[in-house]
Structure formats: C-alpha cells, structure tokens
Amino acid sequence: MKNTQWTSSQLKQSFLDFWKSKGHTIIRNASLLPENDPSALFTSAGMHPLVSYLMGTPHESGNTKLANIQRCLRTGDIEEVGVTRRHLTFFEMAGNWSLNDYFKKEAINWSFEYLTSKEWLGLDPARLYATVFRGDDDASKDEDSIQIWKDVFNTVGIGANVVDLPEDSDTIEHISCYSKKENWWGPVSKTGPCGPDTEIFYDTGAQHDPAFGKYCHPNCDCGRFIEIWNNVFMEFFKNDAGQYEKAPLKNVDTGLGIERVILILQYKDNDGNVDKRLTIFSTDLFESLSKILVNYFFDNTLTQPLDIYLSEKNIPEPDQIAIKVIIEHTRAAAMVLSEHIEPSNKDRGYVLRRLLRRAMRNMMKLADTYAPTKKQKLDELLGTLLEDIITQYGNEYPELTKEKEAILSLAHTEFKKFEQALQRGSTLFMNTIPEKLNGELAFDLYQSYGFPFELTQEMAAERGITISTVDFEKAKQLHQEVSRKGMEKKFAGGLGDKSPQSVMYHTLTHLLHKSLRDIFGQDIHQQGSNITPERLRFDINIKERLTDEQIKEVENRINGWIAEKLPVTRDEVSAEEADRRGALAFFSEKYGSTVTVYTIGSPDSPVSIERCMGPHVTNTGDIQGTFKITKQEKIGANLLRIKGQLV
C-alpha cells in the first residue's frame, strides 16, 4: 500500500534541485543551537539562522535567493506528539528565501509548480487549498495573494472562490481567509521581520469529524487537511514597542514540512486520498525505529505501515501514542545530544531531559503491559533505538556519528538517574499526608524529580485521591510565568546586537577558543556562546575548572594578541576550502556551499581561523581594554561555562 517511488531522501533532494533550477543557492543546514540568539533555546524554523540576512546583511554567496533543509526543534506542542497525525518536536523544514528579491507572485507560482508539476511532486491541484491573511488593525487583508492564487488555480482550470469566515461556512473553498493566529508568521524572537503568510493544505479526503466543529475547513483539526507549506511575506518589522512597522526590505520566508509531504507522497492512493489512520509515523523516516519497537513489545515482525499494524492489532490508543512518543522523542533527543547538550534541570538540558524521560516513561508503561520480563533491560532498548537513529541519520548529520559514544553514554546515565528519581520521588510521595497530595506536590515532583504527572496521578488514585490536571497545570503555569519573566530580563539585550562593544567580544570569543585549545589540546571545541555589550559567555567541553595559572595563561595569551594588533580578515570560500585551511566550525555543514571564514593574524600563520558569520573588529588592536576571565561555572559533566569582560 506504500508508494515506493518516493523516499524522504529523494524528496529532500528534489526540493533542493527545484530551487537550484530557479536560481537559488543551497545553503548549509545550521546547528540546532542558534548562534548569537540568546532569546531562543533551539533553532525553531528554517529562517531562524538567517535573521541577519533577512535584516539586510548581504549573504556571503552573493545570491539573494537561498534554499535549504533545516533541522528544527519546537516543544510547544510536545503533548500533541502521537496524538495527532502530524505533530513532532524535532522536524526537518525545507525552505526557500528571497532576500528582497522576488515576492508574492513568484513565490506562490513556484510553490504551486513544485507541488503540482509532473516533473516535480505531481500532486493533484484540486487537492490543494490556500489560506491567506484576513486583515486587522495592524495590517490589511492580503488581496495580492488572493488574486495571485485565483490566477494560479485558473491556469489549471480551477475557479477558486474565496471564503472570509471558513469556520462558519458550509462550503470549503480553495482560498480561505484567517486571522493573525493562523496566517501571520514571526518574528522568531521578540522583535524582527514578520508578516502575513499564505499556507498550502492538502486535502486527504478523510470524512470530517464533527467533534472538531460543525464545518470542516483547512485549519480544522479533524485531520482531513494537512498543512504542507507556509509562504511568509515579510513586509513588516515588529519593533520593541510591539508595533508593526512597514519593513524596508521585502523578503520571502517559506517552510515545507518534509515529514508531512512524504506522508502524502508515500500513501496517497490513485485518487489522491490518504487513509485516515495513517500518520507521519508510518513514513520511511520512522520505519526502522517502528520495527524495533514492534519486535520488542509485541514480539512481531512489522510488515505493514505502523499505524495499520497498531490499529489492526487493536492496540489501545494510549499505547499507540506511547509507541509514537518513544519513536519521536528518542530521535529528537539523539539530535540534541549530538550538539553536546547534557540532560539537566535548566534551559536546553531540561528540554533534553524531558524528551528522554517521556520516552523512558512510555517504555516502562508498555513493558508493564506487554513485556514484563524485559523491564530490567529497557536501557538496552533505548541504546538500540539511539544506535539505529545514528545509523539512519549519520550521513546527513555527521555529528551523530562523531558523538555516538557520548550520546549512548549520556542517555544511559540519564536512564539510571530517572530510575533513581522514580524511587526517590515515590518515597517522598509515600511520606506525604493525603491532604497535601495535590497539584502543587505533583508539580514539585515533576519539577524536582522529573516525575511524570500521569504517574503521580496514578499513584494518588491508588490511595483514593484525585489530583486534577487543572491544579497541576495551574502550579505549572505559575512556575512558567515566573521563569518567563526571569528569561525576559536575562535576554533583554536582544537579537542581532552589533554595538562596537559586542563586536569586540565576538572577536574575543575566537581568541578565547584558540587560547583554550592551545592549552587543552585540539579535542576541545566551543559548545555555545552568548554575547552582550557588557561581557562574553562561552561554553566549552572541559571537564575541570581552570586553575589560577591556566586563567592567567589564557588572559596573557589573549591580551598579547590584542597588543600585537593582528589583522582580522573575512573571506568567503567553499566549505571544502575552509576545511582545508583548518577553519574551526561551530556549525556543521551538510549541503555545503560558500561559507564565511574569519582569520586572525597573517594568513600564512594565523592565530585563529573559524567559520563564523561575524561581525568582527578588523584589527585586534581595535579591542579596547584588557581581557579578564570573571567567572567559571561547571554546567555539565564535561561542560565548562566561562564569562569574561574587558576592563
């Protein structure tokens, strides 16, 4: 029943080939950790690493048309994973960008061509539905896009009508208007480029489920329509005051979900319908992970699509969801682990911990029911899944292969910690008087011990006590509100700060990196950085804190390089050439093209050479002051955070 003519790798390649044929430069797939965007924990969209270009910095390729496949992580909908047919935390977003080059007409026409042309994806145009921005006090209705869509549908003989209130309409039209909630994108941070968007949906032909509303429409959640592509027209800039200004540049930013499109390509029947039971978990992306789990828990060889197997075996829905959560979260966790993040109770480490523990908890739950004799071996299962992910994605994301040992060992340690936490949490729970078994305690257990809420609820129920989800959510929201305020304060510096002070710190980061590698050897690498006009912060995989002598040594080297007044030069070279020159890279390259390299010192015997987007000073002599390490902090077993300042 699966169409074998499309694999997910072919889809990715075809997307890039299409945009190349339209004059686009294929750019690298950037790290999951946003560089120099302290307001975000992970790269959450294809445009995220491109913000500075969307704000006017010329791209180093010299081209104003770009495209790539970008790995992204969003955890806002983590509870929806496995519940709907389309939600994921980690996903691969295919995108094309116009940097003040083409605009609505070309973007829409090309999207339509890629999706429908027999030469490309060949989807039936009658199955495609567009949504556009309805207009409000900030921005007017997107009449241009409406007209373009009408013309485009006309070229294939479809007379597309427009519906203004699709939720209340008993007819489904090819063009539907929605509010900002549905048809506006960005900014990715607090301020930045943003604008109305037009989304493209595929009609899977499924029967509408009235539980989701009286009428079906593209944004209805019943699962009939699947959003596959978003074209954002960045005509606006949201400023500090929260106002939408007309942007000086007119950019296009798009995002096409690889997982969703491959679901359609692999499972549409001759009429274009996609069986309602099928989800992204039945695509080739998750096939080998599904096989491992079906074999482990159900002692069966998977020969059907996962969703069909689970449904025909009458596996209860919560257990079907559990299987998918394990698949999805282990994949996402492997990707995060490959970026040198370790599970912790803070920021990125906490997201990772949550992903791993949700996967582990679901493994334990399934083992209770389906494989009690294997319950002691679940950490081995986790290892098997991770190894499979590393094999499957290792070519595309080489850091997975490179970090294999660390990924497996960190996951194993986290598994053991989780088991201990479950034990400790259980003791705390048992010692708590019944009156105190409430939402607050559940949140406390969740927050301090990584104790899943459902487990607390189950255990309370065993003692005849109900803990309501609402109370738990209230305690959680209170906590989130407090930490959000903390974050806003912490990140008030904002994005894309190019003050002279920050630029100096940027160059100092390279010098710090180099001096540490001189002292500790070439196996250590920068793991993250954050710059404000007041200081730099730098994370590196060093196990022990620096001794006083080492601090002195680092400072002396850096201040020596400042005194030497070394030139800092910027070059654009191919990724291969950058490697040949030995340029360090915080980012990895996949679809490598031209990269920017900063060299400090003479090109024949440089002090430092790194791939980086800058900006930097042009001479180390421009750095005003003396560099001092002001603080160091261990933030992981193998991760040291250093703060430094110019005094």
Ligand code: GLY
């Ligand atoms: N940046 C476009 C999207 O995420 O849909």
